[in-house]
Amino acid sequence: xxxxxxVITGVGTVNPCGIGKKEFWNSIDQNISGIEKITRFDTTNxxxxxxxxxxxxxxxxYVVKRTMVKTxxxxxxxxxxxxMALADAAIDISQENSNRCGVFIGNNSGGWEICERGFKELYxxxxxxxxxxxxxxxxxxxxxxxxxxxxxxxxxxxxxxxDRVSGASALYFGLQSIINGKNDxxxxxxxxxxxxxxxxxxxxxxxxxSISTDITRxxxxxxxxxxxxxxxxxxxxxxxxxxxxxLQRKATIYGELTGWAMTVGNAKDSSSLEKCMNKxxxxxxxxxKEIGLIVPEGNGNVVSDKRELTxxxxxxxxxxxxxTPKKLTGxxxxxxxxxxxxxxxxVMQEEKIPNSIYKNLxxxxxxxxxxxxxxxxVNASSRKGVNLSFVLENIN
Amino acid sequence: MRVGxxxxxxVITGIGIIAPNGNRKExxxxxxxxxxxxxxxxxxxxxxxxxxxVNCTINDFNIDDFLPKGSLRQEAKGQADFIQYGVAAxxxxxxxxxxxxxxxxxxxxxxxxxxxxxxxxxxxxxxxxLSNQGKNDLVYQAVGEHFYxxxxxxxxxxxxxxxxxxxxxxxxxxxxxxxxxDAIGMSYExxxxxxxxxxxxxxxxxxxxxITYATLDIINALSVAxxxxxxxxxxxxxxxxxxxxSEGSACLVLEELGxxLARNATIYGEVLSYASxxxxxHMTNLSGDATxxxxxxxxxxxxxxxxxxxxxxxxxxxxxxxxxxxxxTNAFKxxxxxxxxxxxxxxxxxxIGHSLSSxxxxxxxxxxxxxxxEKVHPTAHLEIADESCDLNYVPQNxxxxxxxxxxxxxxxxxxxxxxxxxRKYQEKR
Numbered sequence: 165x166x167x168x169x170x171v172i173t174g175v176g177t178v179n180p181c182g183i184g185k186k187e188f189w190n191s192i193d194q195n196i197s198g199i200e201k202i203t204r205f206d207t208t209n210x211x212x213x214x215x216x217x218x219x220x221x222x223x224x225x226y227v228v229k230r231t232m233v234k235t236x237x238x239x240x241x242x243x244x245x246x247x248m249a250l251a252d253a254a255i256d257i258s259q260e261n262s263n264r265c266g267v268f269i270g271n272n273s274g275g276w277e278i279c280e281r282g283f284k285e286l287y288x289x290x291x292x293x294x295x296x297x298x299x300x301x302x303x304x305x306x307x308x309x310x311x312x313x314x315x316x317x318x319x320x321x322x323x324x325x326x327d328r329v330s331g332a333s334a335l336y337f338g339l340q341s342i343i344n345g346k347n348d349x350x351x352x353x354x355x356x357x358x359x360x361x362x363x364x365x366x367x368x369x370x371x372x373x374s375i376s377t378d379i380t381r382x383x384x385x386x387x388x389x390x391x392x393x394x395x396x397x398x399x400x401x402x403x404x405x406x407x408x409x410x411l412q413r414k415a416t417i418y419g420e421l422t423g424w425a426m427t428v429g430n431a432k433d434s435s436s437l438e439k440c441m442n443k444x445x446x447x448x449x450x451x452x453k454e455i456g457l458i459v460p461e462g463n464g465n466v467v468s469d470k471r472e473l474t475x476x477x478x479x480x481x482x483x484x485x486x487x488t489p490k491k492l493t494g495x496x497x498x499x500x501x502x503x504x505x506x507x508x509x510x511v512m513q514e515e516k517i518p519n520s521i522y523k524n525l526x527x528x529x530x531x532x533x534x535x536x537x538x539x540x541x542v543n544a545s546s547r548k549g550v551n552l553s554f555v556l557e558n559i560n
Numbered sequence: 561m562r563v564g565x566x567x568x569x570x571v572i573t574g575i576g577i578i579a580p581n582g583n584r585k586e587x588x589x590x591x592x593x594x595x596x597x598x599x600x601x602x603x604x605x606x607x608x609x610x611x612x613x614v615n616c617t618i619n620d621f622n623i624d625d626f627l628p629k630g631s632l633r634q635e636a637k638g639q640a641d642f643i644q645y646g647v648a649a650x651x652x653x654x655x656x657x658x659x660x661x662x663x664x665x666x667x668x669x670x671x672x673x674x675x676x677x678x679x680x681x682x683x684x685x686x687x688x689x690l691s692n693q694g695k696n697d698l699v700y701q702a703v704g705e706h707f708y709x710x711x712x713x714x715x716x717x718x719x720x721x722x723x724x725x726x727x728x729x730x731x732x733x734x735x736x737x738x739x740x741x742d743a744i745g746m747s748y749e750x751x752x753x754x755x756x757x758x759x760x761x762x763x764x765x766x767x768x769x770x771i772t773y774a775t776l777d778i779i780n781a782l783s784v785a786x787x788x789x790x791x792x793x794x795x796x797x798x799x800x801x802x803x804x805x806s807e808g809s810a811c812l813v814l815e816e817l818g819x820x821l822a823r824n825a826t827i828y829g830e831v832l833s834y835a836s837x838x839x840x841x842h843m844t845n846l847s848g849d850a851t852x853x854x855x856x857x858x859x860x861x862x863x864x865x866x867x868x869x870x871x872x873x874x875x876x877x878x879x880x881x882x883x884x885x886x887x888x889t890n891a892f893k894x895x896x897x898x899x900x901x902x903x904x905x906x907x908x909x910x911x912i913g914h915s916l917s918s919x920x921x922x923x924x925x926x927x928x929x930x931x932x933x934e935k936v937h938p939t940a941h942l943e944i945a946d947e948s949c950d951l952n953y954v955p956q957n958x959x960x961x962x963x964x965x966x967x968x969x970x971x972x973x974x975x976x977x978x979x980x981x982x983r984k985y986q987e988k989r
Contacts, residue, residue, distance in 0.1 A: 273711035287694020309974030
């Protein structure tokens with residue numbers, strides 16, 4: 165039996181830089197930031213003042229009303245991105261494939277708006293007034309559950325909570341479910357909606373977030389003047405498919421996932437991240453020289469960025485080009501790696517690099533950007549030292 | 561070492577458990593076989609005026625009893641209970657497996673942990689503190705890192721990885737009441753794939769707080785059964801009326817057989833197969849015909865190259881809700897046909913309630929107890945037969961039986977069903 169291969173055949177996203185892949189690409193191509201002053205709630209008494217915020221999303225276009233009232237925003241985002249991704253892949257989940265299709269989602273801590281609502285109901289009105297959807301709307305697996313119900317998906321599926329690598333974990337296990345033959349198809353991605361008073365306080369207490377009020381100077385990956393991570397919200401869902409199956413149905417293939425690795429180690433020392441990138445390269449059969457671009461964890465936390473840059477320099481030298489979409493979206497946590505993968509796929513498809521890169525440790529805008537890139541490395545790393553690396557290849 | 565050359569076999573070589581009926585595995589098994597329930601009335605639940613008033617709690621837990629002085633103990637101490645339980649069970653499992661920081665190659669060891677709702681009690685307390693007992697809007701005060709960590713289900717795994725210098729995969733899942741079994745299944749698959757030789761699979765739950773009681777009570781999930789408090793979890797009984805919420809943590813060391821044999825590890829059992837799916841039907845309700853669960857049982861049998869007659873014990877999800885126990889019974893009848901009536905089936909939840917993610921991992925440990933002691937623990941307080949639930953649930957008293965192959969089932973919110981099959985270790989599979 166030939167080794168099974170995994171390709172990406174559909175994408176969907178709602179994030180601070182756009183609803184849908186076109187709007188998103190337009191924003192990152194033109195270096196247009198989705199970070200702004202938080203208007204979702206009054207931030208007078210809470211520490212985080214700016215964030216990557218989604219505006220102008222008409223959720224009723226994607227989620228039926230009866231589901232909407234029973235679910236939190238983080239599930240709404242995931243359902244919207246899923247609908248787009250399935251449409252983009254032009255695939256229907258049917259009786260035929262539903263048992264071999266899975267859902268793999270990264271999400272941190274579930275629904276923050278419903279969490280606060282539940283506490284308010286409990287303490288102001290009493291336990292008998294807590295809404296009946298609290299249990300199923302709050303917990304992180306709600307997105308997986310509702311996606312599976314809405315689309316009739318019955319295959320092996322899981323939800324991951326692992327800080328900044330929640331979405332990367334979902335991708336790692338989702339793609340392996342196809343490699344190992346458990347699934348032929350998988351919706352993988354992440355979703356996050358932390359923009360509530362309690363949610364932003366929680367993330368702030370991680371000690372890694374920026375409390376800056378200057379939207380132009382806040383999210384500065386790899387910049388020594390960075391004030392920390394800027395929080396963002398949104399969801400990206402990717403359709404992963406077994407290669408032969410994708411060929412059979414003449415699907416449009418964005419790219420192939422040829423390398424993947426996960427390691428854990430000291431969060432200040434770069435060695436476990438180096439090991440992770442090397443393992444992913446070995447798996448993909450690529451040398452570091454064949455990698456044309458890196459989409460890093462690069463999140464604006466000075467310690468994390470310094471560690472990653474050290475690791476990248478050791479393996480790839482000074483000349484490798486790095487793009488940092490988190491500069492524009494903020495950190496989407498559970499949705500961050502799926503969004504980075506999406507960015508990488510769009511770069512390969514458009515044969516164009518977004519209008520800001522890091523090269524030779526320098527940030528650059530306005531440079532010749534049109535070029536064919538066939539192999540991209542995507543990194544993710546968590547605050548306590550878990551690393552994931554993926555190699556994407558253009559096989560068209 | 562001829563076996564395992566062509567297909568990697570995965571065995572269990574370490575057990576850690578923090579449960580209401582025992583913080584050590586021997587105590588846990590002894591109490592299970594005696595049929596003793598640890599469920600009690602909870603004054604807080606009574607005071608809240610909700611319908612259900614019983615739970616099952618960990619008693620006398622002190623992390624100092626499990627962890628030596630040092631940075632891990634220091635770091636775990638200030639964290640949410642589920643983190644403390646998880647770390648303690650992890651340390652116990654590793655000790656039980658004779659794995660220390662320097663006895664094993666860290667690159668060969670990975671971790672998958674799980675929890676359904678993580679540090680909810682800590683989060684609730686912080687909410688109260690920042691909102692004048694819930695009366696006002698939130699006003700920020702510095703809380704500290706433990707707030708973020710309380711939501712971070714991966715935290716126990718990370719602490720253990722750093723302490724023991726394990727450097728392979730490390731992640732955590734949150735798939736509710738199937739999560740413990742899922743952590744085992746995914747660890748088993750990771751070893752089978754050859755990416756890792758030893759996995760620490762964990763599940764930890766400490767959900768006992770007002771918001772949990774209120775949210776589960778309002779949807780009538782919690783037990784309102786009549787009778788003495790300790791009898792109110794009575795799976796498969798005609799008068800069952802909801803599950804009893806509980807807490808606890810479990811952790812298993814899973815290991816590639818060759819690796820275990822090479823280091824002379826104690827082998828408690830073998831993981832034969834694992835399967836999991838979505839019913840794609842409803843977040844909490846179950847469809848009438850039990851097909852999704854039948855499918856996952858059949859998948860697990862196929863994956864393990866087993867037939868129905870190989871299974872001689874089932875540790876059931878048996879949550880004591882009207883719906884689950886009937887659904888599960890129907891699934892067993894459909895998957896096992898006539899044999900369903902012969903196989904002893906019992907529910908650990910009859911004695912220690914339902915600790916969400918960790919419940920299914922405790923079910924696996926119960927099954928391992930059956931391998932070792934040649935006994936099947938009873939379904940306690942199953943006194944009044946339900947004509948629709950008419951299988952052999954080992955009511956009330958322990959059953960003496962040599963168990964060779966046991967199946968563990970779990971179902972949970974989100975419409976997930978998971979099944980694992982475990983076998984008493986023998987050289988030739």
